[in-house]
Amino acid sequence: MKKGLLFFAMLLTAALVLAGCGSSSSSSASGTSEITIGYFPNINHVPAMVAKSEGYYQEQLGDDVTINYKTFPDGSSFMDALKTGEIQAGLVGPGPAMNNYTNGADVNIIAGGSTGGTVILAREGSGIETVEDIAGKSYITPRVGCTHDVQFETYMEERGITSQRIGGDMIHQTGPPATYQAMFETGKVDVAVAPEPWASVLQQNTGAKVIIPADEVSFGTTLPASVLVSSGKLIEENPEFVQKIVNAHKDATKFIQENPEEAKTITIKDIKETTDQELSQEVVDGSWENIGFTYEVDAEAIQAFGDSSYNLEFLTEKPDFSDLIDTQFID
Template sequence: MKKAFLWVAILFTFTGLLAGCGSSEKSSGEEDKIVIGYFPNINHVPAMVAKDQGYFEKQLGDGTKVEYKTFAEGGSFMTALKTGDIDAGLVGPGPAMNNFSTGADVKIIAGASTGGTVVLAREGLEINSLEDFQGKTFITPGVGCTHDVQYETYLEEAGITSARIGGTMKHLTGNPAQYASMLKTGKVDIAVAPEPWAAVIEQETNAEVVIGWDEVSFGETLPASVLVATGDAVEDSPEKVQKIVNAHKDAIKFIEENPEEAKAITIKDIKEVTGQELEKEVVDRAWGRIGFTYDVDVDTIQDFADSSYTLKFLKDKPEFSELIANNFIK
C-alpha cells in the first residue's frame, strides 16, 4: 500500500513539473487566463474601473480568469508584453511606438485618455521664460516616455534640449509618486508629472505649474494612454481582442456617466497599489486636466512619432500606419 501511495506522489510531482515547464495544452475544464497591465495614475482610470466593475470578466466569460499587473513606467510594461507576462493593457503611446519601431510585436487597439501631463518647477526656482530651462535637472517616468517627449518637444522648438542630445538640461527618471519629495529636497528642478501626481505635488509643495497640460506639446490631442495588445493576438485571437476592447469601452462609458464613482474607484485603486491615499480635492483637480476616449487620433500619433525621431528617441524615421488596429473600436 505504501508503494502505491509513493507512485501516486511521484506521478503528481512529475505532472506538476510538466505544467511548470510551460505545457501549452489545457486539460478539459481548465480556465483560460489573461493579464491586464496598467499604471497607477489617472490616465489609466479605464483599467481601474474595468477591474472594479468586472468588465473584462463579463466580456470574456466565466471560462477566463483575469489578473492585473501594475507598472511605474512604460519600459517595464513593454517588456512584460513582449515576454507574455501580460496580454494587453494601458501604456503611453511613446513606449508603444518606440518598441514598435525596433520590431516589437505591439498593436494599439484603442485610445484611453488624453491630457494629464503637467510640468512643475520647485519652489524658489525662477522660470520666467523658456531660456530659464537651460541647465536645469528635470525628471520624467522614463527616457522617451510619452511625458518626456511632450516636454522635450515643447522646449526643442525653442532650441533647448537635454544633455542626451547635446543640450544642457539634465534628465533623471523615477516613480512619479516620489516627485514631490524630490522637488522639496532639490534633487530635481523640474518635474514632468502625469496626473494625479501633478496635483499631489501642488498640494504637498509650493511648486509652480510652468507648462500646463493644455500648453505642453500634443497636450490636448495626443492619447495620453492607449490600449495595446500583441500583433499575434490581433491576428490569431481577434474575437478575444474584441472582447477586451468592448470591456474597455464599457469602462469609459461608466466614467462618463458616473464620474464621482469613478473618482472613488481611482482613489481606492491607487491606494492599494502605491500605499498613498489621494484626497478628493487632488483627484478633482487632476480630473479637470484629462479626458477619456477610446478613439485614436492617427495623425497626432504620427506627428508625435516624428518628434520622437527628431529628438533621437527613435533611430529611424517612423511610419506607424501598421501600429494602429482601429477596426476594434468601430
C-alpha cells in the same frame, strides 16, 4: 486525420489562444484560462481601474476566464511584459508602444484610453518662473523617451532649449512619478514632467508652480495619453477574444463619462492599494480637469508625435505608424 482527432486539436488550439500564448496565461485541466491586463497607477489609466472594479472584463470574457491585473511604474517594464507574454493587453503611453514597434516588437494599438494630463512643474525655491528659466536645470520624467518626456522635450526644443543627451544643458533624471514629491522636498530635481495625479499632488503638497499646463505642452490636446495595446499575434489568432477586451475597455470608458464621481472614488482606492499613497479628493478633482477619456485614436497625432521622437533622436529612423494602429475593434 480522423474527425475526432481533428476536433480535439481544434479545441486544444483554441484553449492555447485564449490563454494568450504567454508565460502568465495557462489552461487548467478544467478548461479555465487566464489573461493579465497591465496598467499604471496614474489617472490616465483610470479605464483599467474602472474595468477591474466593475468587472467588465469578466462580463465580456466569461466566468471560465480568470482575469488578473498587473501595474507598472513605466512603459519600458510594461512593454517587456507584453513582449514576454506576462500580460496580454493593457494601457500604456503611446511613446513606449511606438518606440518598441519601431524596434520590431509585436504590438498594436487597438483603442485609445485618455488624452492630456501631462503637466510641467517647478520646485518651490528652484528660481524657475518661466520656461526660459528651465535652461540648465534638472528635470525628471518616468523614463527616457517616454510619452511625457517627448512632449516636454518637443516643447522645449521649439524654444531652443534641449537636454544634455542631444547637446543641450538641461539635466535629465528618471524615476517613478510617485517619488516626485520626495525629489522636490529634498531639492534633488528642479522640474517635474508629471502625469496626473502626481502633478496635482506636487501642487497641493509642495507648493510647486505650473510652468507648462496640460493644454499647452506639445501634443497636450491631441495625443492619446494612454492607449490600449495587445499583440499582433493575439489579434491574428483570436480576433473575437481581442474584441471582447476592447468591449470591456469601451464599457469602462462609458462608465467614466457617465459616472465621474464614482470613477474618482474607484481611482482613489486603486491608487492607494497600488502605491500606498491616498490621494485627496482635491487632487483627483484637479487631475480630472486636465484629462479626457476616450477609446477613439487620433492616428495623425500619433504619427506627428513619432516624427518628433525621431527629430529628438529617441528613434534612429523616421517611423511609419500606418500599421501600428488597428481600429477594427472600435469602428
